[in-house]
Amino acid sequence: MSERANGTIWRLAGILCPQCGTNSSRVLDSRERPGAVRRRRECMRCGGRWSTEERMTSFKAGRAKK
Numbered sequence: 001m002s003e004r005a006n007g008t009i010w011r012l013a014g015i016l017c018p019q020c021g022t023n024s025s026r027v028l029d030s031r032e033r034p035g036a037v038r039r040r041r042e043c044m045r046c047g048g049r050w051s052t053e054e055r056m057t058s059f060k061a062g063r064a065k066k
């Protein structure tokens with residue numbers, strides 16, 4: 001997890017190739033949609049291609065009282 005300058009905490013989930021399972025890919029095309037970003041990806045290992053749709057999710061981070 002990382003923290004941005006405005007205090008928002010975010011986590012990037014690992015994106016695995018559906019063909020070979022490796023996590024190294026590159027983005028070929030990126031298009032913004034309302035509430036999401038659609039990306040066309042290519043695996044650096046096997047050359048497989050697939051699409052992902054990434055959405056921003058938010059949650060309230062709080063502290064537990066003892």
